Amino acid sequence: MFDLHRLxxxxxxxxxxxLAAVAAALSYAPSSVSQQLSQLExxxxxxLLEPVGRRVRLTEQAEILVAHTEAVLERLxxxxSDIAASLDELTGTLRIASFQTAALALIPTALGLLRERHPRLRVHLTQQEPEQSLPALHARDFDLVLAExxxxxPHPRSAELEQEDLLxxxxRLALPEHSGSTDRGGPLTVLRSLARRPWVMEPEGTPARHWAVTLCRRAGFEPDVRFESTDLLLHLRLVEQGHAxxxxxxxxWSGRPPAVPLRQLPLGQRRRRVFTVVRQGASRHPAVLACRAALRRSVTDSMAD
Structure with a gap:
């Protein structure tokens, strides 16, 4: 029988x-990881491994083993989850990753609900963009991810992960004061009136940046992106100060009134999907169920505000 630890x-x-990334993630020496994999071979x-330059890649037989290992780990x-459900009290640690605006607007209320209902559940939160957190969920660094x-x-859908819509x-288009934009015409006309204005957007290579640039191009112009950041609070501050x-x-807004003028976007471009993601085997874990319920309640409370 093959050794599960080595698998x-x-x-x-x-x-x-x-090998270095595996060693760093598991607090092993790279030589120890290499030795264990040699023993598995x-x-x-x-x-199981073949060299490619200074790195290694999995052989066809290694890929077969990994597929079976995924099935075993899902069953475990x-x-x-079944053992946790059999207990009277929810304990242990739940590791969550969330992008910034959800972490600010939804997570604090959800944490309060979890603390009130499950005081012995320890929640660990990491702010991380979905481009990093979803692969980390695959690697079992997190138990639940909030993604956008x-x-x-659309994100590629993995058969090993389960998504559940949250909201x-x-x-919306956020305008700096005295932007010179028109209020006449439809959303594309308003957007087109900002063709000569500076813009703040997320960095190149992110889905948000691709979406934003594509939207501007559909309006007939290439945006002058002078400011780049994943921090949407910085985006807001630059708009408030008239820079972009x-x-x-x-x-x-986290339930606060908008601080800058807002305009609607064209049809089909007016909403982003926010959802939670867990591994298939963890979807019925009581901690995951409790967290998803708390997040849904947080959404309801934020809409009531």
Whole structure:
């Protein structure tokens, strides 16, 4: 029978890419990881890794092993969920990753509800963009991820992960005071009137940036992006100070009245999807169920405000 610990190391290598990354994630020495994988090769009796420059990649046989390892780990995760459900009190640690605006607008209320109802559950939160947090969920660094999806930019759906919609967050055009934009005509006309204005957007390569630039191009201009940041509070501050126009989601207000003039976007571009993601085997874990329920309540409370 193959050693499960070594199989998990092989799986980690698939998801993290390098022996050094596996060693850093698991607090091992790289030589120890390499030795364990060599022992696994001896157990299996076939080559599992092949060199590619200074790195290694998995062979076809290694990919087969990883697929079976994923199935075993999912079944073990289901067993963990069943054991947790059999207990009278929810304990342990739940590791959450969330992008910024959801972390600010929804997480604090959800944490309060979890503390009130499950005082022995320890929640660990990391602010991280979905581009990083979803692969980390695969690698079991997190138990639940809050992710966002912009119009026309869907995330690839993995059979190993389960998504659940949380809300559809309105997106709006945020105008600096005295922007010179027109209030006449439809959303594209208003957007086109800002063609010569500076813009603040998220960095190149992000889904939000791709969506924003595509929207400007549909209006007939290439945006003059002078400011780049994943921090939407910085976007807001630059708009407030008159330095740039921006596209801002409603969650950025966290229940407060908008501080800058807002305009509607064209049809089909007015909402981003916000959802939670967990691994298939963890979807029925009581801590995951409690967290998702608390987040739904947080959304309801924020809409009531």
């Amino acid at each position: 998990r190391l092989l799986r980690e290598l698939k998801h993290r890419g390098t 001896a157990e299996v009796g076939v080559q 995760e289901r067993a963990e 999806e912009y119009p026309g930019s 559809h967050d309105p997106l 126009a921006a596209f801002l989601p409603d969650l950025v």
